[in-house]
Amino acid sequence: MLNPQFIKDYLLNKLNCDYRISSNNRELMIPSLFIADDYKRHMSVNLDTGLWQCFKTSQKGNFIKLYSLIENTSYKSAESKLLFQAAEEGMWDLWGETKAPLSSSPEIVQKLDTSGFIPVNVDSYDSNNQLVIRAWKFLMDRKLFNLKNFEEEPYYVSTEGKYRGRLIIPFKDYEGNIFFFQARSLMHGVTPKYLNPNSENGVKSSNILYPFDFEKEHLCICEGPADAIALNLNGLNATCTVGSTISNVQMQTLREFEGRIILAYDNDEAGQRGIEKFEHLRKKYMMPTFSTCFPPMRYKDWNEAHQEAEDLYEWFTEKTSEYNFDNQCLKNLYN
Numbered sequence: 643m644l645n646p647q648f649i650k651d652y653l654l655n656k657l658n659c660d661y662r663i664s665s666n667n668r669e670l671m672i673p674s675l676f677i678a679d680d681y682k683r684h685m686s687v688n689l690d691t692g693l694w695q696c697f698k699t700s701q702k703g704n705f706i707k708l709y710s711l712i713e714n715t716s717y718k719s720a721e722s723k724l725l726f727q728a729a730e731e732g733m734w735d736l737w738g739e740t741k742a743p744l745s746s747s748p749e750i751v752q753k754l755d756t757s758g759f760i761p762v763n764v765d766s767y768d769s770n771n772q773l774v775i776r777a778w779k780f781l782m783d784r785k786l787f788n789l790k791n792f793e794e795e796p797y798y799v800s801t802e803g804k805y806r807g808r809l810i811i812p813f814k815d816y817e818g819n820i821f822f823f824q825a826r827s828l829m830h831g832v833t834p835k836y837l838n839p840n841s842e843n844g845v846k847s848s849n850i851l852y853p854f855d856f857e858k859e860h861l862c863i864c865e866g867p868a869d870a871i872a873l874n875l876n877g878l879n880a881t882c883t884v885g886s887t888i889s890n891v892q893m894q895t896l897r898e899f900e901g902r903i904i905l906a907y908d909n910d911e912a913g914q915r916g917i918e919k920f921e922h923l924r925k926k927y928m929m930p931t932f933s934t935c936f937p938p939m940r941y942k943d944w945n946e947a948h949q950e951a952e953d954l955y956e957w958f959t960e961k962t963s964e965y966n967f968d969n970q971c972l973k974n975l976y977n
Contacts, residue, residue, distance in 0.1 A: 646689035649705060653687065656712055674698055675711055693928050702928050704897060754820060754839055758802035759810055773799045776828040777809045784949055786871050800825065805837060811867045813852055822850050824867050824884070836866075838884070847884045849891040854881040861899055862935070862958070863888075864906040864944055865913070872948035873906070877955045880906070886916035893923045902933060904962055908943050909936035935962040 650670060654661060662671040662683060670687045673680035674696045684698040692705025710720035760766065762777045769775065777799040781787050787797075798810035805825040813822035822845055825837040840847045852870045854861055858879035864870055865886050873880035883892055886907050896903065905920055907913030917934060924932065935958050941947040947954060 649687065649689050649692055652709075675708075676701060691927070695928055704927075754823075755803065755805075756798075756820065758800050758806070759798040760801060761796040762799050762809070763796035771799075771801075773801055773807060773828065776807075780809055780826075780828055784868065784872075784945055785875070786868060786945070798823075799828070807832070808837065811871075813850065813867070815853065821845060822847070826868075848887075848889040850884065851892055851895060852880075852882040852884075855879050856899060859901045860904060861896075861901055862904045862906045863896075865908055865916070866943075869906070869944040872945040873954060876948065876953070878958060883916075886912040888916065888920050888923060890923065893927055893929075897927045897929050903930075904933045904935050904958065906935050906937075906944065906958075909939065931964065933962045933964055 646668075653670065653672060657672060659673050660681070660683065663669070664671070668688060668690055670689055671683040672685050672687065673683055674685040676696050676699045677684060680698075685694060685696045687694040687705075687708070692708075693702070694705070694708050695702035706717060706720050706724060709724050710717050713720060713723065715723070760771065760774060762774060762781065766774050767778065777797065781797065798812065800806050800808050800810055807829050808825035808827050811824045811826065812820045813824075815821055823839065827833075827835050827837075838847050839845075852867050854870075860879055862870075862873050862878050862880040864873065864880060864882050866882050866884065870880040870882040883889075888896075905917055907916045913936070920932070924930075937944050937947050938952065938957065941950070941952075944954065947957075
């Protein structure tokens with residue numbers, strides 16, 4: 643996270659403009675980059691977060707985007723240049739909020755305990771291993787595989803250690819490295835149903851997102867990886883927050899997604915609380931409004947609807963709606 647003094651010094655030195663500081667010393671008011679001769683200073687920059695907004699044009703974003711506009715460069719190039727410049731001046735707080743990882747480093751991969759993991763893919767379909775057989779039955783019952791790419795992106799089953807007897811749903815980076823996983827019990831009555839390597843490699847479940855495509859026009863956010871996989875298999879771009887509560891770190895990543903965000907939490911009290919938490923953080927980070935879509939009422943979650951061969955792409959097309967926070971209800975309830 644950038645040091646507030648760096649943000650202030652950079653803007654004032656680069657723009658050489660008139661400015662005003664709010665009474666709490668947190669907001670810097672400067673002439674808008676989008677308005678000629680803006681003597682009324684319609685642009686506000688939060689010095690703590692780096693988030694900015696032009697009140698005249700409604701344009702807004704994070705400091706990297708503002709830096710890219712001022713330097714007339716791409717977002718990716720701006721991110722690299724800004725990090726280098728801030729670090730060089732000792733103005734980058736590495737212990738501040740960061741983006742949720744969608745990739746991993748070799749160090750993280752090495753620290754993850756993946757001993758005893760057997761791939762569950764087309765090559766192991768005729769295995770005699772009882773755990774692999776259980777894993778295949780679980781996946782087939784829930785239709786959580788696509789034979790076209792199943793060999794390239796396998797699941798795993800653990801045969802030893804604390805994850806023994808569990809299906810491993812991996813979170814992989816773009817190079818195929820596992821940086822996180824969820825271990826789902828395959829044995830009836832075993833608790834807890836889900837385990838994950840929380841903090842074993844320095845990665846907390848509250849700080850990660852299931853990998854998704856940043857280039858798509860939409861992003862569906864659900865609670866668990868099985869739901870995200872089910873939606874992906876229906877042609878949607880989906881991620882999950884590993885639970886119904888969004889964190890600040892996850893929001894740091896999501897605010898860089900430029901498409902339409904659709905919250906697809908379960909239709910229960912936990913899902914409702916998750917939506918309210920998302921709205922709170924959306925306002926904090928000045929993100930655009932979002933949409934919601936719940937599973938059909940006869941199903942408990944998206945994976946169950948997928949199992950019953952529901953056309954979830956069509957469902958999202960017809961049922962996605964804006965959330966009405968004035969009335970605390972959906973405009974498009976499922977009657």
